[in-house]
Amino acid sequence: MDQPPRTSPVTLHDVAREAGVSLATASRALNGSERKVNEAYREKVLAAAARLNYTPNLSAQAVAKGATNTVALLVADIADPYFSSIAAGVIRASEQSGLVVTMAVTGRSPDRELELVRALRGQRPRVMILAGSRSSASDGEQALITELTAFEQNGGRVVFISQNELPFRTVVIDNTDGARMLATRLVELGYRRFAAITGADDLLTSRDRLAGFAAGLAEHDLSIRPDHIVRSEFTRDGGFSGAVQLIEQGLDDIDLVFAASDVMAVGALSAFREAGVVPGDAIAIAGFDDIPTVRDITPPLTTVRIPLEEIGAQALALAIGEDTDAAVTIGSTVVVRESTPPR
Amino acid sequence: MDQPPRTSPVTLHDVAREAGVSLATASRALNGSERKVNEAYREKVLAAAARLNYTPNLSAQAVAKGATNTVALLVADIADPYFSSIAAGVIRASEQSGLVVTMAVTGRSPDRELELVRALRGQRPRVMILAGSRSSASDGEQALITELTAFEQNGGRVVFISQNELPFRTVVIDNTDGARMLATRLVELGYRRFAAITGADDLLTSRDRLAGFAAGLAEHDLSIRPDHIVRSEFTRDGGFSGAVQLIEQGLDDIDLVFAASDVMAVGALSAFREAGVVPGDAIAIAGFDDIPTVRDITPPLTTVRIPLEEIGAQALALAIGEDTDAAVTIGSTVVVRESTPPR
DNA sequence: CTGTTAGCGCTTTCAG
DNA sequence: CTGAAAGCGCTAACAG
Numbered sequence: 256m257d258q259p260p261r262t263s264p265v266t267l268h269d270v271a272r273e274a275g276v277s278l279a280t281a282s283r284a285l286n287g288s289e290r291k292v293n294e295a296y297r298e299k300v301l302a303a304a305a306r307l308n309y310t311p312n313l314s315a316q317a318v319a320k321g322a323t324n325t326v327a328l329l330v331a332d333i334a335d336p337y338f339s340s341i342a343a344g345v346i347r348a349s350e351q352s353g354l355v356v357t358m359a360v361t362g363r364s365p366d367r368e369l370e371l372v373r374a375l376r377g378q379r380p381r382v383m384i385l386a387g388s389r390s391s392a393s394d395g396e397q398a399l400i401t402e403l404t405a406f407e408q409n410g411g412r413v414v415f416i417s418q419n420e421l422p423f424r425t426v427v428i429d430n431t432d433g434a435r436m437l438a439t440r441l442v443e444l445g446y447r448r449f450a451a452i453t454g455a456d457d458l459l460t461s462r463d464r465l466a467g468f469a470a471g472l473a474e475h476d477l478s479i480r481p482d483h484i485v486r487s488e489f490t491r492d493g494g495f496s497g498a499v500q501l502i503e504q505g506l507d508d509i510d511l512v513f514a515a516s517d518v519m520a521v522g523a524l525s526a527f528r529e530a531g532v533v534p535g536d537a538i539a540i541a542g543f544d545d546i547p548t549v550r551d552i553t554p555p556l557t558t559v560r561i562p563l564e565e566i567g568a569q570a571l572a573l574a575i576g577e578d579t580d581a582a583v584t585i586g587s588t589v590v591v592r593e594s595t596p597p598r
Numbered sequence: 599m600d601q602p603p604r605t606s607p608v609t610l611h612d613v614a615r616e617a618g619v620s621l622a623t624a625s626r627a628l629n630g631s632e633r634k635v636n637e638a639y640r641e642k643v644l645a646a647a648a649r650l651n652y653t654p655n656l657s658a659q660a661v662a663k664g665a666t667n668t669v670a671l672l673v674a675d676i677a678d679p680y681f682s683s684i685a686a687g688v689i690r691a692s693e694q695s696g697l698v699v700t701m702a703v704t705g706r707s708p709d710r711e712l713e714l715v716r717a718l719r720g721q722r723p724r725v726m727i728l729a730g731s732r733s734s735a736s737d738g739e740q741a742l743i744t745e746l747t748a749f750e751q752n753g754g755r756v757v758f759i760s761q762n763e764l765p766f767r768t769v770v771i772d773n774t775d776g777a778r779m780l781a782t783r784l785v786e787l788g789y790r791r792f793a794a795i796t797g798a799d800d801l802l803t804s805r806d807r808l809a810g811f812a813a814g815l816a817e818h819d820l821s822i823r824p825d826h827i828v829r830s831e832f833t834r835d836g837g838f839s840g841a842v843q844l845i846e847q848g849l850d851d852i853d854l855v856f857a858a859s860d861v862m863a864v865g866a867l868s869a870f871r872e873a874g875v876v877p878g879d880a881i882a883i884a885g886f887d888d889i890p891t892v893r894d895i896t897p898p899l900t901t902v903r904i905p906l907e908e909i910g911a912q913a914l915a916l917a918i919g920e921d922t923d924a925a926v927t928i929g930s931t932v933v934v935r936e937s938t939p940p941r
Numbered sequence: 942c943t944g945t946t947a948g949c950g951c952t953t954t955c956a957g
Numbered sequence: 958c959t960g961a962a963a964g965c966g967c968t969a970a971c972a973g
Contacts, residue, residue: 264722264752277944282968293942313720314660315966316787318949323657325700333689334890334907339682346676346703355721357668357700360689377656378698379607405651409607454675517958525894547677547834548900551868553896564677609950620960625952636958658950661965 265307267390274303288310317379322410325380326356326571329371331387335490335518335562336546341386341416344567352575354381361387363489368571369395372402382574386416386567388460396421412574418459425582426570430460430543431467433559433587437504437513437541438471440589441557445598446511447478447541450521452497453515454489461489461515464543468513483509487519492524502530511538511595517542517549517558524552524594539595554593561587608650615728630653656698665753668723669914671698672714673728674706678833678861679889680906684729684759687910692737695918697724704730706832712738713725715745722754725917729759729910731803739764751895755917759909761802768925769913769926773803773886774810776902776930781814781883782855783932784900788941789854795840796858797832803856804832807886811856826852830862837865845873848936853882854938860885867895867937880933881936897936904930 271281278298283292284300303309317323330338342358349356359375360584361368364535368385375383383406389396400421403413413423418430441449451468454461465484466487472478485500487493494514501512513518520542522535534540542549545560566585573583614624616715619639626635627643635643644863646652660666669692673681685701692699704711711728726749732739743764746756756766761773784792794811797804808827815821828843830836837857857863863885867877877883878897885892887923888903909928916926 261753262751264966268966278967279944279946279969280942283943287968291942308744310716310719312661312722312966314657314666314722315949316968317657318655318661318951319966319968321949323969332686333676334679334682334686336677336679336682339677339679340943343675343677344699346701350702353715355700355702356686357698358689359693359698360686367964373653374698376653379655379657401651408605410604454875491894521891521894528896548864548891548895551834551864552891552894553871607950610952611950620952622953622962624959626959630952634958639959655950658965659952661949661967662951662953664965743943781970 264312265309267309268281269310270300270304270307270309273307274299276300286316286322308421323379323381324354324421325378326354326382326384326574327375327378327380328356328358328359329361329368329375329383329385329387331361333358333360337516337518337544337547337551338386340546340563341567344564344569345384345571347564348568348569352571359586363387365390365395369399369402370371372399376402378408381408382412382414382571384414384416384574386570388417388458389415391457391459391462393427407504414570414574416570418463419582420459424573426566426573427582427584428460428561428566429584429587430463431470433561433589434464434467435471436587437543437559438468439474440591441511441541441595442472442475442477444591446595447477448508448510449477449513450477450483450485450501450509450511451513451515452485452487452494452501452519454493454519455486458489464515480508487517489516491518491522494519495526498523498526499530502526502532506532506538510598512538512540514540514542517544517546517556520556520558521549521552535594535596539598541595545590557592557595558590560590561585607655608652609655610652613643613647613650613652616650617642619643629659666722667697667722668721669697669725669727669917670721670723671699671701672704672711672718672726672728672730673701674704676701676703679891680859680861680887681729683816683889683906684910687907688727689909689910690907691914695914706730708733708738708742712742712745715742716898719745719749721753725755725757725914727757727759727913727917729913731760731801732758732763734800734802735803757913757917759913762925763802767916769909770925770927771904771909772801772927772930773806774813775809776904776932777807777886778814779810779930780886780902780932782817783934784854784884784938785815785818785820787934787938789938790820791851791853792820792856793826793828793844793852793854794822794856794858795828795830795837795844795862797836797862798829801832806901807858816865823851832859832862834861834865837862838869841866841869842873845869845875849881851876853941855881855883857883857885860887860889860899863899863901864892865894867899878937878939882941884938888933894934900935900938901933902930903933904928
């Protein structure tokens with residue numbers, strides 16, 4: 256509110272003076288590595304710190320120690336449930352390990368991502384986690400690798416969440432296989448005529464899911480007609496417009512639409528409904544991810560479940576773990592709901 | 599992956615040496631406040647920095663300057679679309695101002711919130727934004743105020759998002775009035791017999807919304823029967839179980855259920871549907887917030903729209919703005935959709 | 942176990 | 958405009 260009588264933060268120095276001990280002792284009592292200071296002193300210091308409402312200056316600690324307790328997390332869009340669920344997992348796991356997470360949003364721009372990685376490096380985080388799928392249009396990819404490699408050489412850890420494309424630790428999401436299993440399951444349910452709504456072709460996640468789905472169909476000698484594959488933004492609105500496009504092309508030869516993500520599926524569902532094509536009846540829909548809301552839409556969505564929060568937690572574990580495993584793969588399971596009734 | 603040949607980060611010192619200038623000059627060229635260093639030198643320094651892939655150590659800058667570029671954001675649950683939308687706004691605005699946001703999750707626990715505020719103070723952030731509603735069960739409230747006041751006295755800025763209860767800058771969400779307008783609108787649509795699903799009674803947001811709704815009804819000489827007000831968790835599952843409770847009590851005398859948040863409304867919707875009570879037909883439902891997904895559920899939800907991202911951005915603006923306005927109030931608008939057909 | 946004293950990487954006087 | 962040097966708050970040898 257009004258400029259308060261601004262005072263400067265209380266420092267360790269103040270605490271030491273107040274407690275009548277040396278700076279070093281105060282430091283040891285407050286943060287030093289355990290049992291090293293006389294109990295009487297320790298208590299005096301603790302009391303003084305409490306009395307003064309002292310908070311250690313993390314930046315100062317960082318420069319003195321040459322290390323921070325920071326985890327930097329990059330996501331494409333924090334309002335997207337896919338990323339916010341992953342972020343929740345990263346944050347939970349970080350807090351359990353006494354780490355603080357700083358967050359940045361790339362907006363799905365590789366340039367912005369590179370820029371942010373550069374900026375975040377300045378924080379000297381212990382860990383950098385990059386969530387969000389890679390693009391194969393790899394103009395700046397090399398620059399990113401350079402930057403991240405330098406970061407690791409200075410003792411940082413890098414973890415990617417998505418596909419194991421880059422030479423860093425990775426929590427691999429089994430997009431291909433998950434989509435393959437989904438396709439198989441849908442064929443078992445009686446579906447034969449498919450369409451797909453996916454993201455841009457250079458988006459690895461989207462591409463892998465489509466490829467996996469196609470592979471699953473191929474195992475049953477089925478396929479998706481090329482003109483039944485529409486591409487758009489990897490967002491809710493992209494799903495919506497993709498569905499609109501399919502509708503305009505004509506739905507005669509389609510009984511199931513596979514959307515490359517639940518978020519897209521949700522958009523597609525709305526588009527179909529608005530067009531009077533009842534999802535789960537006139538047309539079946541399946542997605543991928545199992546974001547929380549797909550249980551609550553109508554009809555509940557058939558999808559491939561990947562444990563989003565768990566993935567976030569795994570990413571941190573991989574980062575701070577001792578074992579130098581380059582990758583962990585997260586399994587996925589098909590969840591059949593009413594959006595794909597047997598036919 | 600494998601421990602790489604770990605080198606230490608390049609420092610300003612290295613850059614200065616490489617450029618053949620003094621530390622001070624290098625500092626000025628790289629970060630100093632504009633036009634103060636000879637163009638030739640400046641270029642040499644910039645070149646050296648680029649060649650060495652130098653990144654300033656933000657912690658060191660922070661201790662030297664006695665100030666950071668950090669915004670600390672506390673939310674109850676980042677996977678909740680209400681908070682993730684607000685966070686998106688905070689992050690976007692922060693990045694535009696060259697600030698980095700660090701994020702912590704309280705899990706709706708006041709104790710945890712206090713603990714986090716304490717820890718985050720150590721970062722010496724420029725700004726602390728606390729999103730998520732206050733509880734009136736204010737045991738630790740005083741401790742929180744003390745902590746935040748100390749923070750402000752050291753030059754930090756505190757912004758709350760929710761209700762203007764505490765003596766800090768606040769982005770006020772107009773819960774009462776929004777709910778009042780909603781009630782009026784619903785009465786106009788022909789509804790007369792109401793029920794409500796809300797959070798715990800000490801949750802201010804929930805309480806204000808219910809009070810506002812009741813006030814709106816009262817203006818038309820209507821009210822909610824006390825036994826038609828059920829309380830549960832302020833989450834999707836809380837909404838679900840609240841609806842279950844209403845169903846068990848009997849829906850005979852209810853034609854519209856007001857849920858204190860969209861997230862709860864979504865859960866309630868699913869519960870009704872599972873029980874064979876068709877939302878938008880056998881029973882009407884209205885929520886509050888206008889989170890993105892309510893357009894995509896069936897039926898689309900009538901709600902009170904508050905501009906979530908905008909609120910996040912406003913919070914940051916309020917924090918770094920010159921004007922010492924204590925509060926800005928965000929207006930809300932009623933959005934009628936198919937979950938409340940005229941009757 | 943305690944205190945003294947160098948730093949950590951960077952900014953910022955303060956003289957040249 | 959430039960460089961030398963004194964901090965910023967804290968940790969970590971290093972002697973007592």
